[in-house]
Amino acid sequence: MKISDLAKRCGLSAHTLRYYERIGLLPYADRDRSGQRDYDASILSWIEFLGRLKTTGMPIRDMLLYAKLADSGKVTFSERRKLLEVHRERVRANLADLEACLRVLDGKIASYAEAEERMRDDKRNIADTPARARA
Amino acid sequence: MKISDLAKRCGLSAHTLRYYERIGLLPYADRDRSGQRDYDASILSWIEFLGRLKTTGMPIRDMLLYAKLADSGKVTFSERRKLLEVHRERVRANLADLEACLRVLDGKIASYAEAEERMRDDKRNIADTPARARA
DNA sequence: TCTTGACTTAGAGTGCGCTCGAAGCCGTAG
Protein backbone atom coordinates (compact mmCIF):
# COMPACT_ATOMS: atom_id res chain seq x y z
CA MET A 1 0.00 0.00 0.00
CA LYS A 2 1.35 3.43 -0.96
CA ILE A 3 1.20 6.41 1.30
CA SER A 4 -1.71 8.04 -0.54
CA ASP A 5 -3.77 4.84 -0.25
CA LEU A 6 -3.05 4.63 3.43
CA ALA A 7 -3.92 8.30 3.79
CA LYS A 8 -7.32 7.71 2.21
CA ARG A 9 -7.96 4.69 4.39
CA CYS A 10 -7.01 6.16 7.70
CA GLY A 11 -8.12 9.73 7.22
CA LEU A 12 -4.74 11.32 7.87
CA SER A 13 -2.87 13.21 5.17
CA ALA A 14 0.29 11.79 3.59
CA HIS A 15 2.09 14.76 5.14
CA THR A 16 0.87 13.74 8.56
CA LEU A 17 1.80 10.09 8.06
CA ARG A 18 5.36 11.10 7.13
CA TYR A 19 5.45 13.43 10.11
CA TYR A 20 4.31 10.63 12.42
CA GLU A 21 7.02 8.35 11.07
CA ARG A 22 9.61 11.10 11.47
CA ILE A 23 8.81 11.61 15.14
CA GLY A 24 8.56 7.88 15.82
CA LEU A 25 4.84 7.47 16.27
CA LEU A 26 4.74 5.14 13.28
CA PRO A 27 7.45 2.56 12.65
CA TYR A 28 9.89 3.20 9.83
CA ALA A 29 8.01 1.92 6.76
CA ASP A 30 9.59 -0.44 4.24
CA ARG A 31 10.53 1.29 0.98
CA ASP A 32 10.16 -0.23 -2.49
CA ARG A 33 13.15 -0.18 -4.89
CA SER A 34 12.35 3.39 -5.90
CA GLY A 35 12.40 4.52 -2.28
CA GLN A 36 8.66 4.88 -1.80
CA ARG A 37 6.97 3.71 1.37
CA ASP A 38 5.11 0.42 1.00
CA TYR A 39 2.73 -0.14 3.91
CA ASP A 40 1.34 -3.35 5.29
CA ALA A 41 -2.39 -3.17 6.06
CA SER A 42 -1.61 -4.10 9.66
CA ILE A 43 -0.48 -0.54 10.29
CA LEU A 44 -4.12 0.54 10.15
CA SER A 45 -5.04 -0.86 13.54
CA TRP A 46 -2.12 0.92 15.15
CA ILE A 47 -3.09 4.19 13.50
CA GLU A 48 -6.64 3.67 14.64
CA PHE A 49 -5.54 3.16 18.20
CA LEU A 50 -3.38 6.28 18.02
CA GLY A 51 -6.52 8.08 16.89
CA ARG A 52 -8.31 6.91 20.02
CA LEU A 53 -5.51 8.20 22.18
CA LYS A 54 -5.58 11.49 20.30
CA THR A 55 -9.36 11.82 20.57
CA THR A 56 -9.09 11.34 24.29
CA GLY A 57 -6.53 14.13 24.51
CA MET A 58 -3.30 12.24 24.97
CA PRO A 59 -0.37 14.45 23.94
CA ILE A 60 2.01 13.11 21.31
CA ARG A 61 4.86 12.80 23.77
CA ASP A 62 2.84 10.28 25.80
CA MET A 63 1.88 8.36 22.68
CA LEU A 64 5.59 8.22 21.87
CA LEU A 65 6.28 6.70 25.25
CA TYR A 66 3.56 4.13 24.68
CA ALA A 67 4.89 3.39 21.19
CA LYS A 68 8.37 2.89 22.59
CA LEU A 69 7.05 0.46 25.19
CA ALA A 70 5.05 -1.38 22.54
CA ASP A 71 8.27 -1.81 20.55
CA SER A 72 9.91 -3.51 23.50
CA GLY A 73 7.59 -6.52 23.53
CA LYS A 74 5.85 -8.44 26.27
CA VAL A 75 8.08 -7.29 29.11
CA THR A 76 6.37 -3.89 29.01
CA PHE A 77 2.81 -5.17 29.28
CA SER A 78 2.33 -3.96 32.83
CA GLU A 79 3.94 -0.61 32.14
CA ARG A 80 1.68 -0.12 29.15
CA ARG A 81 -1.36 -1.14 31.16
CA LYS A 82 -0.47 1.34 33.90
CA LEU A 83 0.05 4.12 31.37
CA LEU A 84 -3.37 3.44 29.89
CA GLU A 85 -4.98 3.20 33.32
CA VAL A 86 -3.63 6.62 34.28
CA HIS A 87 -4.85 7.99 30.98
CA ARG A 88 -8.25 6.39 31.46
CA GLU A 89 -8.71 8.24 34.72
CA ARG A 90 -7.97 11.53 33.01
CA VAL A 91 -10.49 10.68 30.31
CA ARG A 92 -13.13 9.83 32.89
CA ALA A 93 -12.53 13.09 34.71
CA ASN A 94 -12.73 14.97 31.44
CA LEU A 95 -16.01 13.23 30.60
CA ALA A 96 -17.46 14.24 33.92
CA ASP A 97 -16.40 17.86 33.31
CA LEU A 98 -17.95 17.84 29.88
CA GLU A 99 -21.20 16.46 31.19
CA ALA A 100 -21.33 19.19 33.80
CA CYS A 101 -20.66 21.80 31.13
CA LEU A 102 -23.36 20.31 28.96
CA ARG A 103 -25.89 20.78 31.74
CA VAL A 104 -24.83 24.42 32.13
CA LEU A 105 -25.19 24.83 28.38
CA ASP A 106 -28.67 23.31 28.52
CA GLY A 107 -29.64 25.73 31.26
CA LYS A 108 -28.32 28.71 29.33
CA ILE A 109 -30.14 27.68 26.18
CA ALA A 110 -33.35 27.17 28.11
CA SER A 111 -33.06 30.60 29.69
CA TYR A 112 -32.63 32.22 26.28
CA ALA A 113 -35.65 30.32 24.99
CA GLU A 114 -37.74 31.54 27.91
CA ALA A 115 -36.60 35.11 27.46
CA GLU A 116 -37.50 34.96 23.77
CA GLU A 117 -40.90 33.54 24.69
CA ARG A 118 -41.56 36.37 27.12
CA MET A 119 -40.52 38.95 24.52
CA ARG A 120 -42.97 37.46 22.02
CA ASP A 121 -45.74 37.58 24.62
CA ASP A 122 -44.98 41.22 25.40
CA LYS A 123 -45.23 42.14 21.74
CA ARG A 124 -48.53 40.34 21.40
CA ASN A 125 -49.94 42.07 24.47
CA ILE A 126 -48.99 45.46 23.15
CA ALA A 127 -50.57 44.68 19.79
CA ASP A 128 -53.75 43.47 21.49
CA THR A 129 -54.03 46.58 23.59
CA PRO A 130 -56.18 49.36 22.09
CA ALA A 131 -54.19 52.40 20.99
CA ARG A 132 -55.86 54.70 23.56
CA ALA A 133 -54.74 52.44 26.40
CA ARG A 134 -51.18 52.38 25.09
CA ALA A 135 -50.88 56.15 24.92
CA MET B 1 -10.75 43.95 42.92
CA LYS B 2 -7.23 44.07 41.46
CA ILE B 3 -6.08 41.83 38.68
CA SER B 4 -4.07 39.57 40.98
CA ASP B 5 -7.10 39.02 43.22
CA LEU B 6 -9.26 38.19 40.25
CA ALA B 7 -6.55 35.86 38.95
CA LYS B 8 -6.57 33.97 42.25
CA ARG B 9 -10.34 33.74 42.29
CA CYS B 10 -10.88 32.60 38.74
CA GLY B 11 -7.81 30.44 38.24
CA LEU B 12 -6.47 32.33 35.24
CA SER B 13 -3.17 34.20 35.37
CA ALA B 14 -3.07 38.00 35.34
CA HIS B 15 -1.27 37.67 32.00
CA THR B 16 -4.17 35.69 30.60
CA LEU B 17 -6.76 38.10 31.96
CA ARG B 18 -5.01 41.02 30.24
CA TYR B 19 -4.73 38.93 27.08
CA TYR B 20 -8.46 38.18 27.19
CA GLU B 21 -9.24 41.85 27.58
CA ARG B 22 -6.90 42.73 24.71
CA ILE B 23 -8.63 40.37 22.30
CA GLY B 24 -12.09 41.37 23.48
CA LEU B 25 -13.12 38.30 25.42
CA LEU B 26 -13.37 40.37 28.58
CA PRO B 27 -14.83 43.88 28.58
CA TYR B 28 -12.41 46.78 28.98
CA ALA B 29 -11.99 47.01 32.75
CA ASP B 30 -12.32 50.26 34.65
CA ARG B 31 -8.98 51.67 35.77
CA ASP B 32 -8.35 53.38 39.10
CA ARG B 33 -6.61 56.79 39.19
CA SER B 34 -3.21 55.13 38.87
CA GLY B 35 -4.30 53.25 35.76
CA GLN B 36 -4.71 49.84 37.39
CA ARG B 37 -7.65 47.62 36.50
CA ASP B 38 -10.36 47.56 39.15
CA TYR B 39 -12.71 44.64 38.61
CA ASP B 40 -16.29 44.24 39.71
CA ALA B 41 -17.04 40.80 41.16
CA SER B 42 -19.73 40.33 38.53
CA ILE B 43 -17.02 39.59 35.97
CA LEU B 44 -16.49 36.23 37.67
CA SER B 45 -19.64 34.63 36.31
CA TRP B 46 -18.74 35.66 32.78
CA ILE B 47 -15.23 34.23 33.19
CA GLU B 48 -16.73 31.06 34.58
CA PHE B 49 -19.01 30.72 31.58
CA LEU B 50 -16.09 31.31 29.23
CA GLY B 51 -14.35 28.49 31.06
CA ARG B 52 -17.28 26.19 30.29
CA LEU B 53 -17.09 27.09 26.64
CA LYS B 54 -13.36 26.48 26.70
CA THR B 55 -13.68 23.15 28.49
CA THR B 56 -16.12 22.05 25.83
CA GLY B 57 -13.65 22.91 23.11
CA MET B 58 -15.03 26.14 21.74
CA PRO B 59 -12.29 28.09 19.95
CA ILE B 60 -11.66 31.67 21.07
CA ARG B 61 -12.91 33.11 17.79
CA ASP B 62 -16.36 31.63 18.50
CA MET B 63 -16.32 32.89 22.07
CA LEU B 64 -15.54 36.31 20.63
CA LEU B 65 -18.59 36.10 18.43
CA TYR B 66 -20.71 35.14 21.40
CA ALA B 67 -19.20 37.95 23.48
CA LYS B 68 -19.97 40.44 20.73
CA LEU B 69 -23.59 39.26 20.58
CA ALA B 70 -23.86 39.46 24.35
CA ASP B 71 -22.70 43.07 24.17
CA SER B 72 -25.53 43.90 21.81
CA GLY B 73 -28.31 43.21 24.29
CA LYS B 74 -31.61 41.44 24.08
CA VAL B 75 -32.00 41.62 20.32
CA THR B 76 -29.34 38.89 19.96
CA PHE B 77 -30.99 36.37 22.30
CA SER B 78 -32.04 34.05 19.51
CA GLU B 79 -28.69 34.30 17.74
CA ARG B 80 -26.92 33.48 20.98
CA ARG B 81 -29.25 30.59 21.63
CA LYS B 82 -28.62 29.18 18.16
CA LEU B 83 -24.89 29.53 18.55
CA LEU B 84 -25.02 27.62 21.82
CA GLU B 85 -27.34 24.98 20.34
CA VAL B 86 -24.90 24.32 17.52
CA HIS B 87 -22.09 24.12 20.02
CA ARG B 88 -24.09 21.79 22.23
CA GLU B 89 -24.46 19.33 19.38
CA ARG B 90 -20.72 19.31 18.86
CA VAL B 91 -20.20 18.70 22.55
CA ARG B 92 -22.68 15.82 22.53
CA ALA B 93 -20.95 14.25 19.55
CA ASN B 94 -17.61 14.67 21.24
CA LEU B 95 -18.96 13.05 24.41
CA ALA B 96 -20.17 10.07 22.41
CA ASP B 97 -16.74 9.75 20.78
CA LEU B 98 -15.03 9.91 24.12
CA GLU B 99 -17.29 7.25 25.57
CA ALA B 100 -16.54 4.97 22.64
CA CYS B 101 -12.82 5.56 23.12
CA LEU B 102 -13.16 4.85 26.80
CA ARG B 103 -14.64 1.44 26.02
CA VAL B 104 -11.74 0.69 23.66
CA LEU B 105 -9.35 1.76 26.38
CA ASP B 106 -11.10 -0.52 28.86
CA GLY B 107 -10.76 -3.42 26.45
CA LYS B 108 -7.09 -2.74 25.86
CA ILE B 109 -6.38 -2.53 29.57
CA ALA B 110 -8.29 -5.76 30.18
CA SER B 111 -6.33 -7.54 27.47
CA TYR B 112 -3.05 -6.43 29.03
CA ALA B 113 -4.26 -7.61 32.42
CA GLU B 114 -5.15 -11.03 30.98
CA ALA B 115 -1.84 -11.33 29.20
CA GLU B 116 0.00 -10.50 32.40
CA GLU B 117 -2.09 -13.09 34.24
CA ARG B 118 -1.22 -15.76 31.70
CA MET B 119 2.46 -14.90 31.94
CA ARG B 120 2.35 -15.29 35.72
CA ASP B 121 0.62 -18.67 35.32
CA ASP B 122 3.26 -19.86 32.86
CA LYS B 123 6.03 -18.98 35.26
CA ARG B 124 4.31 -20.80 38.11
CA ASN B 125 3.79 -23.89 35.99
CA ILE B 126 7.42 -24.00 35.05
CA ALA B 127 8.44 -23.60 38.68
CA ASP B 128 6.03 -26.37 39.71
CA THR B 129 7.32 -28.77 37.10
CA PRO B 130 10.14 -31.09 38.30
CA ALA B 131 13.50 -30.23 36.77
CA ARG B 132 13.73 -33.62 34.90
CA ALA B 133 10.44 -32.87 33.09
CA ARG B 134 11.62 -29.41 32.13
CA ALA B 135 14.82 -30.69 30.53
C1' DT C 1 13.07 59.36 51.65
C1' DC C 2 13.81 55.03 49.86
C1' DT C 3 12.64 50.46 48.78
C1' DT C 4 9.57 47.02 47.51
C1' DG C 5 6.36 44.91 44.83
C1' DA C 6 2.38 44.92 42.04
C1' DC C 7 0.79 47.11 38.36
C1' DT C 8 0.94 49.17 33.25
C1' DT C 9 1.95 48.68 27.98
C1' DA C 10 3.62 46.74 23.58
C1' DG C 11 5.49 43.22 21.63
C1' DA C 12 8.31 39.00 21.36
C1' DG C 13 8.59 34.05 22.40
C1' DT C 14 6.76 29.23 23.36
C1' DG C 15 4.79 24.58 22.67
C1' DC C 16 1.84 21.85 20.20
C1' DG C 17 0.48 19.54 16.15
C1' DC C 18 0.50 19.76 12.09
C1' DT C 19 0.94 21.73 7.09
C1' DC C 20 3.23 23.26 3.35
C1' DG C 21 7.01 24.40 -0.08
C1' DA C 22 11.05 23.50 -2.79
C1' DA C 23 13.83 20.69 -5.31
C1' DG C 24 14.44 16.52 -7.18
C1' DC C 25 13.56 11.37 -8.49
C1' DC C 26 10.75 7.66 -10.64
C1' DG C 27 7.47 5.05 -13.55
C1' DT C 28 3.80 5.00 -16.75
C1' DA C 29 0.68 6.91 -20.62
C1' DG C 30 0.62 9.25 -24.85
Next chain:
DNA sequence: CTACGGCTTCGAGCGCACTCTAAGTCAAGA
Protein backbone atom coordinates in the same frame (compact mmCIF):
# COMPACT_ATOMS: atom_id res chain seq x y z
C1' DC D 1 10.93 11.05 -25.86
C1' DT D 2 8.52 13.66 -22.93
C1' DA D 3 5.11 15.12 -19.92
C1' DC D 4 2.72 14.08 -15.80
C1' DG D 5 1.51 12.76 -11.30
C1' DG D 6 3.03 11.01 -7.20
C1' DC D 7 6.62 10.03 -4.47
C1' DT D 8 11.12 11.48 -1.69
C1' DT D 9 13.71 14.63 1.93
C1' DC D 10 14.50 18.61 4.65
C1' DG D 11 13.21 22.47 6.66
C1' DA D 12 10.32 26.45 7.05
C1' DG D 13 5.74 28.28 8.25
C1' DC D 14 1.23 28.38 10.51
C1' DG D 15 -2.74 28.78 13.86
C1' DC D 16 -3.93 28.49 18.40
C1' DA D 17 -3.75 29.97 23.05
C1' DC D 18 -1.25 31.55 25.82
C1' DT D 19 3.21 33.17 28.41
C1' DC D 20 6.76 36.00 29.24
C1' DT D 21 10.00 40.13 28.94
C1' DA D 22 11.31 44.86 29.13
C1' DA D 23 10.83 49.28 30.53
C1' DG D 24 8.40 52.15 33.09
C1' DT D 25 4.70 53.99 36.78
C1' DC D 26 2.73 54.15 41.21
C1' DA D 27 1.36 53.55 46.22
C1' DA D 28 2.24 51.92 50.64
C1' DG D 29 5.41 50.56 54.40
C1' DA D 30 10.16 50.92 57.06
